[in-house]
Amino acid sequence: MGNGPTPGVLRFSYGIMGSGKSTVALQVHHNLTRRGLKGVLCTLFDRDGTAVSSRLGVSRPAVEVTGDVDLLVMARAHVAAEGGLDFLVCDEVQFYAEAQIDQLGAVVDELGADVFAFGLLTDFRGLLFDGTRRMLEVADEHVALSVEARCWCGRRATHNARLVNGAVTREGATVVIGDTEAPETPLFGDVVTYELLCRRHYGAGELG
Known part of the structure; x- marks a missing residue:
């Protein structure tokens, strides 16, 4: 991990609402930070605004990835200011612009940082979000979250x-x-x- 000889990875973890993606994102950020690694927590359109928040009641301030944010430029600035960048944890990536998903790939390839991205697969119409589609196209790893949400009938919610x-x-x-x-x-x-x-x-x- 980080800026050493081992290349970074772009990992996309996905699920539907209620599958615990924001909880896992917060846990990953917490674990890596406790190890002394340098990273940034990012989100967009979270229910708590400029934070990543879990339905369990846990919340942490985050960088808001509005349309004018270039994530590669932000990552380079973090390297210059902090002496390195080991990881990004990015929640709600389904809302990111397609260009911003490509920027996350560039963060991995250029800086060697790991990017842990979390998001929904489909919108309320049952169609892929633009950010999700691009993430599926470029991510190194695709991980379905193991917490299964259930429909009122007891079947797996999709x-x-x-x-x-x-x-x-x-x-x-x-x-x-x-x-x-x-x-x-x-x-x-x-x-x-x-x-x-x-x-x-x-x-x-x-x-x-």
Whole structure:
């Protein structure tokens, strides 16, 4: 790992909502940091904003990967300022631009750092996110997260269904921030949540 003779790796770990990807991302960052390695935690559109947050209640500040962030330039700057870069942990990579996914590959190839990327495979329509598609194309390793989320019927959940005011919708913007639980007191407008469904009940639009 790091800037030595051993090359870095671009590893993409994926799952649906509720599969624990942010929890694993936080654990990886914690473990590597405790070993004294130099790294950066990144995210985009997390439910807590500029942080990586787990539904277990754990959260840590993170660099927000907005569209104007060049991740290779950021990594080079970290090397110059800190004397090296051993790893990046990147959550919510499904929302990253395709060019930013390529920049993560360049961080591995040019700097020898490891990149641990975490994200969803498909959106609420059941289609690959652009960032996910590019990550599947360029990553060295693809790892399915072992924590299985379940549909209300007990089958393995495979889809993130979007609910607006409690009803399944298949239209709208790709990026709408929500969670698997509705807020106790909606501030205004529609309430957007997500339901984890198996393929059968996603296709039928049936909720438990």
